[in-house]
Structure formats: structure tokens, C-alpha cells
Amino acid sequence: MSVLPDLHWHTRRCGHAAGGMEEYVAAARAAGIRCGGFADHIPMYWLPRERRDPGVAMAEEELPRYVSRVKQLQRENPDLQLGLGIEADYIPGWEGRLGELLSGLPFDYVIGSVHYLDGWGFDNPALLAEYDRRDIDRLYREYFEQLCRAAASGLFDVLAHPDLIKKFGFRASMDLNPLYADAARELAESGVCVEVNTAGLAAPVREIYPALEFLVHCRRRGVPATVGSDAHRPEQVGRHMGEALQLLRRAGYREVVIFKQRKPVFLPLED
Numbered sequence: 001m002s003v004l005p006d007l008h009w010h011t012r013r014c015g016h017a018a019g020g021m022e023e024y025v026a027a028a029r030a031a032g033i034r035c036g037g038f039a040d041h042i043p044m045y046w047l048p049r050e051r052r053d054p055g056v057a058m059a060e061e062e063l064p065r066y067v068s069r070v071k072q073l074q075r076e077n078p079d080l081q082l083g084l085g086i087e088a089d090y091i092p093g094w095e096g097r098l099g100e101l102l103s104g105l106p107f108d109y110v111i112g113s114v115h116y117l118d119g120w121g122f123d124n125p126a127l128l129a130e131y132d133r134r135d136i137d138r139l140y141r142e143y144f145e146q147l148c149r150a151a152a153s154g155l156f157d158v159l160a161h162p163d164l165i166k167k168f169g170f171r172a173s174m175d176l177n178p179l180y181a182d183a184a185r186e187l188a189e190s191g192v193c194v195e196v197n198t199a200g201l202a203a204p205v206r207e208i209y210p211a212l213e214f215l216v217h218c219r220r221r222g223v224p225a226t227v228g229s230d231a232h233r234p235e236q237v238g239r240h241m242g243e244a245l246q247l248l249r250r251a252g253y254r255e256v257v258i259f260k261q262r263k264p265v266f267l268p269l270e271d
């Protein structure tokens, strides 16, 4: 495989990304990407409908249309491996509702994300002031605890940007290796993959998610890795894949994974 897969694209359907689906497919072709996939944000299923923000995620009525559009693009582009994915928030206590929403829909993969801690959207730049009220070490512990619960929920094939808590550059003062080790063990035991997500390079932290040390723990535990640009515009498809490949290699990975109907397909990394 000459170019890494990119399984994490958002489109204008989720209200804060730009570009139509066919533009993403064209961008993937232009970048030489043979395996890609859509992962628009799932409807905000844990909120009553009137409190759902149309600038965060697609409306619930849109979900079947989203699915059928991706299926159609798959048929129209048989030479590409186009995945029908979705990025789904993990909200403790709402596992049943999420399971219902996902059931019966023909996803190739479900990417789980932790974007909220007790209702605080900690990756939202508009809510940045909350960091000043928090103990950062404690926050990291809470984040990784929730990540482990997400893995154990059985709802997800992959966990996205698995150290997103570093996004704005607030750093824990403690050694994070114990948290990484616990998370990697939970991923391995739950059969969930880890995502190498290059969007962190454009965030204030200026680092890929996850940190190399975390990825090393994952590799030692035999956790498969996926790759995503988290593109929110077509021109971001495939961004920084050279750095992603370098990180994967440094962590000791020899292959990456894509999904077909929620089954992993392994692709060797070329030497």
C-alpha cells in the first residue's frame, strides 16, 4: 500500500464541515488514496431534540439519507474502498440509546469518541475557559477513564483521537504511561482499534493523536491501528499522512486496518 487509508471524513451534513460527499471522493482520488471513508457525526442522541445543535451533528432524520448516499457512492466508485463509517460520541448512561440508533444500519465501522466530560465539550474552543477551573491531572484521569468505558461498551470498532484531552496544550504534570497502559489493555481486551488521527497537528497542541508512547502501549498489546485525517474540508483529506506513517513505524506497527461490514481487513505497511 503506497498511501495510507483515511477513514475519517466529515461533510457539510454535520453542520460545521464544508464540502459535499462527491468532493471528498474526488479529493481522495487526487491524493492517491485507495481506501477512505465517511465518518460524519452521529445525531446528538443523548439530548432532547430541541436542544440538539445543528452546528454539531446531523439531524436524526438525516441518518438514513447519509447511509444511502454513502452506499450509492460505494456503488459508483467500485475501484475505491469507500467505507460507510460514523463518528459516535460515547456518553456514559446512554449506551442503550446509541445501540438502538446504530442497529439495523449497514455501517462498515463505528468510530467512538470522547468529546464530553460530564456535559462539558472540552474540545470546543468556545468552552476553553473551563480549563482554568479544572485540575488538569484529574481531568486527564477522567478522560482516560471514560475512554476505557467507551472501549468496554462494545459499541465501537475504533476509538478516535484517543488522547484528545491534550488538544489545547494543557499538559498533565504526572507521567501518563500508567493511563496509556490501562487504556491499551482495555482496547486489547475489548477488541477495539486505536486511531492515528492527524488533525491534532492543526490543533494548538500540534501533535498527532495519540502520543507515540500511547501508541507503543497499543502495539505491544496487539491493538490494531486505523488512520484518519478527521477532514472537515475536502482539501484536508489525506493531510499529514507521511507523519502518520512515520509515527506508526516508530511505534512498531507493520500494518493498518480498514473495515468491511464491521470486520477488520489488514493492510501491510510497505517498507
Ligand code: ZN
Residues within 6 Å of the ligand: 010, 014, 016, 041, 232
Ligand atoms: Zn467535527
Ligand code: FE
Residues within 6 Å of the ligand: 087, 113, 115, 160, 161
Ligand atoms: Fe472527534
Ligand code: FE
Residues within 6 Å of the ligand: 008, 010, 087, 230
Ligand atoms: Fe471527527
